[in-house]
Amino acid sequence: MSLISIIIPTYNEEENISAIYEKLSEVFGIAEYSFEFIFIDDGSTDNSFSILKNLSDKDSHVKVIRFSRNFGSHAACLAGLMYSKGDACTFISADMQDPPELIFELIEKWKRGFEVVIGVREWEEKSMRLFPRIYYKLVRKFALKNMPEMGTDVFLIDRKVVDAVTSMKEKNTSIFGLILWSGFKQTIITYKKGSRYKGVSKWTPGKKIKLFIDTFVSFSFFPIRIISVIGILIALFGFLYATFIVFNKLFFAKPIEGWASLMVVLLVVFGIQLIMLGILGEYLWRSFDESRRRPPFIVAENIGFEEKGSGSNACK
Ligand code: UDP
Ligand code: MG
Secondary structure, three states, X not given: OOEEEEEEEEOOOOOOHHHHHHHHHHHHXXXXXXXXXXXXXXXXXXXXXXXXXXXXXXXXXXXXXXXXXXXXXXXXXXXXXXXXXXXXXXXXXXXXXXXXXXXXXXXXXXXXXXXXXXXEEOOOHHHOOXXXXXXXXXXXXXXXXXXXXXXXXXXXXXXXXXXHHHHHOOOOOOHHHHHHHOXXXXXXXXXXXXXXXXXXXXXXXXXXXXXXHHHHHHHOXXXXXXXXXXXXXXXXXXXXXXXXXXXXXXXXXXXXXXXXXXXXXXXXXXXXXXXXXXXXXXXXXXXXXXHOOOOOOOEEEEEOOOOOOOOHHHHO
């Protein structure tokens, strides 16, 4: 019988944990698979952990990892993968936006030999908000060509993919990006995403911006390439303009004038230079952060695991 690991990143979700647990147990209680639920408490400041601890005392399917602080849901998913034992692993969010029944459809595809099964949210073309639309377009064009057009929300991956992704132990990255980057045989199913059961989204605008930059810097050299192209274009323009001025002076004796336009050019060029430095800085900072070899997360305690999973030593 195949073992399926269901990984649930949890950050201040005290109102949702019991509901998602009950729903999952109901759905999996009648299934022909064995399963484990791995909850990762991503540094919650509410009662999430004690609720999880109680659940795991009652039910041996429930395993809990507690982070020492908030490391973000992608680090939480990575930890879940590292501690998982399943032949296939899937991520689901604690707010019940993704219907747990969906997991069976994902499993069906996996049984048919697909190593990466992606659940894509069904957007009505017009209702997809501008930001995600632009984000996924850019990602497809410049970073990960196999990113589904409508983005990704849920993944189920085979043990082979789990091993590939956990062996990287990358920080400042997107776990979904890493899965897509690793290749493997992928397929898509669409589903209707619900609304959050209780509470508010834990993905703040700051976290979204970080993910946006992380995705591009981790999987694309396009930002660096664009710097070079803009630099060359500006230099070329400057050179042509200089020729034009000298030409005018020599042949038409025209005086050189225009402080205002000079200021504009200066400000524009300085602005562009600062943006370029910023982009370089983003790469440099990540390379520095990686070279310090700090782990992508720190586990404060774990409950319910018989022995440690594949990568836990390195991150404990
Ligand atoms: N989450 C987490 N750490 C964070 C932010 C979110 O573990 O720093 C979890 C959260 O508890 C939820 C899942 O990630 O289970 C998805 O987050 P959320 O529903 O807040 O995001 P949204 O659906 O708005 O994108
Ligand atoms: Mg949500």
